Amino acid sequence: MTTSGLTVRAPASSANLGAGFDIFGMAVGLHADIGTGDAPDGAQQIDEHHPAREAFALLGGTGPIWLRCNIPMARGLGFSGAVRVAGAALAVCQLAADPTQAVAERSNDILDVTTRLEGHGDNVAASLFGGVTAYVDPEARPFAVGPVLGSARFVAWIPDVTTSTDKSRKTLAPMVDRASAVFNIGRAVQFALAFAHDDPAMLVDATADRLHQSARLPLVPGAAEAIATGVAAGAWCAWLSGSGPTVGMLAGPEVADEVAASLPDGGHTKVLPIDPNGAHLLT
């Protein structure tokens, strides 16, 4: 809390995780803080057109709000999902008799409003609940994340270009063939089983995809190379993060820096933890 207001934090997210298009999400250690009252250093007041403000207003929030955020926009790291979740969560805290319980008590409302605003629930489920999630309409199903995969590092290769998620979705074919559907179902199950067994070996090849990556990867120079190079350097798996342009990968903590160092020019890298917490009131 600031001296005169409330502050809510929500993490960035990587969506799809390969085969789980519009389903899987992973919260990662970059954050959007949104608050009422005095804005701290580095924060900006946000206007009525901002995605966070829309979510805040839809859940009954009133008055000026500010944003402080280290999530890059339009890079496939769930900026819009995180700020919408933080805005919606701030509204329920503002309205609650006990703000400390409000995000948990009204998580269904936050998920519902932010999914409608986003048009898909994968990013917001991860930003709201933390960890690794499956959005199975209309609910979010958090994965159990055991000690081995809980200590994994999310290595991000973040190109200098941006991708509009809305525009990118419109370029995807509306129909998929049965073989591609079967391929993706198998990989998505494999990915979920890797977490159920806390077994990184099962992640190998689990992020292959035939629903969206083949259309999107050619639009990002260096992205296919980043996937191949990261896996060759020791990452268990790699995928196009959300609609891109970022490539995400999971690696053990002992090789994560080496994986990051191997990635091609044309993007900067970050080595981040999986964020286990999701949206919460900062104390």
Ligand SMILES: Nc1ncnc2c1ncn2[C@@H]1O[C@H](COP(=O)(O)OP(=O)(O)OP(=O)(O)O)[C@@H](O)[C@H]1O
């Ligand atoms: N100040 C603002 N006012 C209005 N809209 C904004 C503002 N800041 C950001 N946005 C909107 O936020 C969205 C961010 O882009 P987009 O949803 O494509 O990327 P992202 O959330 O970072 O990535 P992804 O969902 O692929 O992980 C855009 O729709 C942009 O118009």
Ligand SMILES: N[C@@H](CCO)C(=O)O
């Ligand atoms: N599932 C969404 C995620 C966007 O971050 C997409 O791939 O368009």
